[in-house]
Amino acid sequence: MQTIIDFFNYFSNNYSQILEYTVEHVQLVGLAIIISILIGVPLGIYLTTNEDLAGTVLQISSIMMTIPSIALFGIMIPILSTIGQGIGFLPALIALVLYSQLPIIRNTYTGINNVDPNIRDAAKGLGMTTMQRLLKVEIPNAMPLIMAGIRTATVLNIGIGAIAAYIGAGGLGSLINQGISRSNNTMVLVGAVVVSILAILVDYLLKYIEKRFTPKGIKN
Amino acid sequence: MIEFKNVSKVYNGGVKAIDNVNFKVENGEFVILIGPSGCGKTTLLRMVNQLEDISEGDIILNNTSVKQSNKIEMRRKIGYVIQSNGLFPNMTIEKNVMIVPDLLGWDRKKQQDRFNYLMELIGLHPDEYRKRYPHELSGGQQQRVGVARALAADPPVMLMDEPFGALDPIIRTKLQEEFLQIQKEVNKTILFVSHDIDEAVKMGDKVALLRGGKMMQYDYPSEILHHPANDFVSEFVGQDRVLKSTSLYSVKDLVDEVSLDSYHEADSAQPVNEDTSLRIVISKLLNQEADQLVVEDKQGNKKGKLTLELVEKFLHKEVKETPNR
Known part of the structure; x- marks a missing residue:
């Protein structure tokens, strides 16, 4: 009971600080996802035309996912120090972009590849150019899978983004980080709960966007 | 082309x-x-x-x-x-x-x-x-x-x-x-x-x-x-290729090639119209209920009787004489 009271007290006393961290967090993850989409979706589409490269790229992005985030941050410090960006926003952004690639590339690749071959054949036989087939037929029909990949990447990034506080990238991880070093359990709890709520809300938002972007004819 | x-x-x-x-x-x-x-x-x-x-x-x-x-x-x-x-x-x-x-x-x-x-x-x-x-x-x-x-x-x-x-x-x-x-x-x-x-x-x-x-x-x-x-x-x-070929011809094709038997009002016969395919005619003739059919044109005039023998005669002619359709 005391925990809950402490939780709400902390929350109301530090309202503006929490909001600031949340905004930082959203900025970091948001920018990372936008960059990831710009890289991952075209790459995923391209890979459908190059099966050999597809295997390699998907393998590399799978390996990427297995590197613990804290280790990745550590590796990037000496590398990015050479341009004076060893800690802070940039390494965090790079790490999040790298982690997002697997779900986005894989889902785009699978989505486009799974378009019914008969539909693709018809599109070709009716005289569509490669670009027209992609824009009018393949991408619209792969949309649910592509959006699912983006959603997975975003929720994943909100979690990993909390760890980025260790390298001074700010965000909601700062609450958890500071809470642990001060042995302040309430602070840790507030950080954890807010991160979770953020992830759930964003997931809902993306689900809504996914519905809007999915052509009517392929909804059930 | x-x-x-x-x-x-x-x-x-x-x-x-x-x-x-x-x-x-x-x-x-x-x-x-x-x-x-x-x-x-x-x-x-x-x-x-x-x-x-x-x-x-x-x-x-x-x-x-x-x-x-x-x-x-x-x-x-x-x-x-x-x-x-x-x-x-x-x-x-x-x-x-x-x-x-x-x-x-x-x-x-x-x-x-x-x-x-x-x-x-x-x-x-x-x-x-x-x-x-x-x-x-x-x-x-x-x-x-x-x-x-x-x-x-x-x-x-x-x-x-x-x-x-x-x-x-x-x-x-x-x-x-x-x-x-x-x-x-x-x-x-x-x-x-x-x-x-x-x-x-x-x-x-x-x-x-x-x-x-x-x-x-x-x-x-x-x-x-x-x-x-x-x-x-x-x-x-x-x-059954000859049977299959019967769907290529209509009663009209047959009437053009062979003459029908004469028809008397007293005969019991089912009517068929001229556009009916021969395949259907054969199927009807083989059916026990009608051993002969009466051909009617579009106005409903009865043109004559159609029997299995006539269909057979027509097909013999067609197969032998190499028609070009």
Whole structure:
């Protein structure tokens, strides 16, 4: 009971600080996802035309996912120090972009590849150019899978983004980080709960966007 | 006109899927490509619109080599229908049907008029289906829409790859008959792949029978049935080939060749009209209830009696005298 009271007290006393961290967090993850989409979706589409490269790229992005985030941050410090960006926003952004690639590339690749071959054949036989087939037929029909990949990447990034506080990238991880070093359990709890709520809300938002972007004819 | 000149398709490793095929489809002709699975009929069809490369030889489409044509532009001038209909699930029926006109940049008004015309042609109400999606339609309706889509930009040539193959027999028969009516109106040059000899005999002006990539026989359906070029053709069309050929003739054809027995009011006989196919006549005659039929013309005048003996006489004449239909 005391925990809950402490939780709400902390929350109301530090309202503006929490909001600031949340905004930082959203900025970091948001920018990372936008960059990831710009890289991952075209790459995923391209890979459908190059099966050999597809295997390699998907393998590399799978390996990427297995590197613990804290280790990745550590590796990037000496590398990015050479341009004076060893800690802070940039390494965090790079790490999040790298982690997002697997779900986005894989889902785009699978989505486009799974378009019914008969539909693709018809599109070709009716005289569509490669670009027209992609824009009018393949991408619209792969949309649910592509959006699912983006959603997975975003929720994943909100979690990993909390760890980025260790390298001074700010965000909601700062609450958890500071809470642990001060042995302040309430602070840790507030950080954890807010991160979770953020992830759930964003997931809902993306689900809504996914519905809007999915052509009517392929909804059930 | 579609002309196949020494066309071959060789895959890596030297396997010949199509082996030196030569034949011509004249303007307005409806030609069926038929043969067992793996005979290369679909490959041959897909070589016309260059979905498959031609290894050797050439195909001349309306005086132009398809090898030298711009693939994209050429395909927009060829109607293409496939077995699984290939409608785009993300587009409404109108968008689906109007794909090629849209690619060709037709204006909105022209597209709407064409859509309305085509939907009437295939027997679906334009406004009822305009905004619907393919998954909301039955298999038969989807296939009709597929035909409308192929006809959209009024191409002179149509390629059809087993368009009715995936439908149940009742719907298939219905669509075959509807399509023959449509063909009467639009008069396209059609190359149509089928694996069903009954369909081929019923639909085609001519039939091209393939085996292992080689042309076995290219001729009128009656010739294929009455005078198979070799054992394979004879086996493929089946031992009941004479029976099959009866669906090629109507009562009228018979009346033109042989004279009917005279008819007396006292005789008990079932009436048949002149457009009835001989196949149905035989089936009726074999039925115990009617051992003779009375032929009526469109005005209902009784022209005479029709018996099994007469049908037999007619078929003997036809088979021997090599008719050219």
